[in-house]
Amino acid sequence: MGEVVAGASMSLDGFVAGPGESGFDLLFGWTGNGTEEVPTAQPGRALRMSPASAKVVRAQLESTGALLVGRRLFDLTSGWGGTHPFGVPVVVVTHEPPAGWEDSPFTFVTEGIEVAVARAKELADGRDVGVNAGEMARQCLTAGLLDALRIDLVPVLLGGGVPFFGEFGLGPVRLGEPDIVPGESVTHLRYRVVGTNSRSFACVSSFAGV
Amino acid sequence: MGEVVAGASMSLDGFVAGPGESGFDLLFGWTGNGTEEVPTAQPGRALRMSPASAKVVRAQLESTGALLVGRRLFDLTSGWGGTHPFGVPVVVVTHEPPAGWEDSPFTFVTEGIEVAVARAKELADGRDVGVNAGEMARQCLTAGLLDALRIDLVPVLLGGGVPFFGEFGLGPVRLGEPDIVPGESVTHLRYRVVGTNSRSFACVSSFAGV
Numbered sequence: 001m002g003e004v005v006a007g008a009s010m011s012l013d014g015f016v017a018g019p020g021e022s023g024f025d026l027l028f029g030w031t032g033n034g035t036e037e038v039p040t041a042q043p044g045r046a047l048r049m050s051p052a053s054a055k056v057v058r059a060q061l062e063s064t065g066a067l068l069v070g071r072r073l074f075d076l077t078s079g080w081g082g083t084h085p086f087g088v089p090v091v092v093v094t095h096e097p098p099a100g101w102e103d104s105p106f107t108f109v110t111e112g113i114e115v116a117v118a119r120a121k122e123l124a125d126g127r128d129v130g131v132n133a134g135e136m137a138r139q140c141l142t143a144g145l146l147d148a149l150r151i152d153l154v155p156v157l158l159g160g161g162v163p164f165f166g167e168f169g170l171g172p173v174r175l176g177e178p179d180i181v182p183g184e185s186v187t188h189l190r191y192r193v194v195g196t197n198s199r200s201f202a203c204v205s206s207f208a209g210v
Numbered sequence: 211m212g213e214v215v216a217g218a219s220m221s222l223d224g225f226v227a228g229p230g231e232s233g234f235d236l237l238f239g240w241t242g243n244g245t246e247e248v249p250t251a252q253p254g255r256a257l258r259m260s261p262a263s264a265k266v267v268r269a270q271l272e273s274t275g276a277l278l279v280g281r282r283l284f285d286l287t288s289g290w291g292g293t294h295p296f297g298v299p300v301v302v303v304t305h306e307p308p309a310g311w312e313d314s315p316f317t318f319v320t321e322g323i324e325v326a327v328a329r330a331k332e333l334a335d336g337r338d339v340g341v342n343a344g345e346m347a348r349q350c351l352t353a354g355l356l357d358a359l360r361i362d363l364v365p366v367l368l369g370g371g372v373p374f375f376g377e378f379g380l381g382p383v384r385l386g387e388p389d390i391v392p393g394e395s396v397t398h399l400r401y402r403v404v405g406t407n408s409r410s411f412a413c414v415s416s417f418a419g420v
């Protein structure tokens with residue numbers, strides 16, 4: 001069964017965008033600073049990175065069966081011009097589906113995060129569901145639906161902007177020991193989510209047959 | 211010549227204390243979860259950690275000749291009961307020196323961060339100056355006085371509290387590739403500070419003979 005994995009390129013000080021939506025050149029520099037080509041589903045748009053990073057990204061492309069994103073990211077990217085670089089179905093959490101996207105790889109879910117995750121899991125067909133960005137990661141985390149975190153940790157301090165996680169009223173969330181892959185201008189970290197309050201509660205509930 | 215190195219145990223979401231000064235058991239769990247004993251300068255208080263972490267901490271103890279801390283940390287720890295675990299001179303940045311600490315390893319500096327760093331460097335006598343915690347690290351960083359960052363990255367999300375870096379109006383600060391040492395419940399990262407606005411300016415100034 002696939003897992004629900006939230007991911008981001010993050011500065012050492014925890015930001016996924018700098019002040020005023022700046023810093024993307026620094027945060028994503030590692031996707032263009034090497035010699036190893038990684039094709040995407042967008043025609044003519046390949047990434048070029050270090051061999052170590054390429055191995056990580058190829059594995060991620062292979063293991064990801066669907067994506068779950070927020071409406072903000074969908075709008076910011078104009079729906080990735082119709083094709084997400086991963087070339088997989090994308091579930092967009094929104095209050096109101098936009099017009100004109102009926103016949104597309106994009107599915108719009110208005111019933112909240114749990115329904116969205118269930119729909120993405122169906123579409124992923126046994127592979128992982130990738131979650132972007134912070135707000136969706138946070139919603140999955142607080143609902144006890146997040147299995148793992150994949151952080152591409154970039155050696156820069158942005159000093160402000162959009163934090164990946166931000167404040168959430170959940171108490172500490174314990175993670176497992178990370179898988180660590182050093183790249184160039186990035187350190188790839190993958191953590192298992194081992195304990196949130198919601199998750200513990202869910203376990204108790206299923207033991208109790210609720 | 212020694213370097214100025216700021217360090218902290220930090221959660222993956224960038225906090226050095228959880229909400230309401232919580233989370234220290236999680237942030238510093240790695241200093242007591244192993245079999246390898248690391249003595250401190252405080253009688254009867256040894257740390258016990260994994261062999262990998264012990265190697266990192268011993269190297270840090272050997273290379274550190276003085277510490278620079280803020281008054282808040284000094285007060286929070288009641289001056290470490292008179293002896294800092296590192297057993298080295300400690301420079302405390304403060305507005306007003308406390309009474310009764312004249313004959314101690316603590317030096318109180320009221321003239322600001324640049325004078326404090328200069329004093330700590332003298333006391334370190336060629337070894338490194340360790341900087342704690344966030345506020346002092348930030349002041350050194352914005353003054354262009356920080357050479358390196360040592361982050362003990364702990365696999366936990368605290369969801370709020372005291373950020374290590376916080377917001378600073380400096381623009382992006384580029385770091386070098388990290389030295390990475392995986393421990394148990396911690397990943398030791400050490401980054402070189404390669405570019406801040408202040409530092410670049412200082413370089414230009416020294417080129418210009420100013």
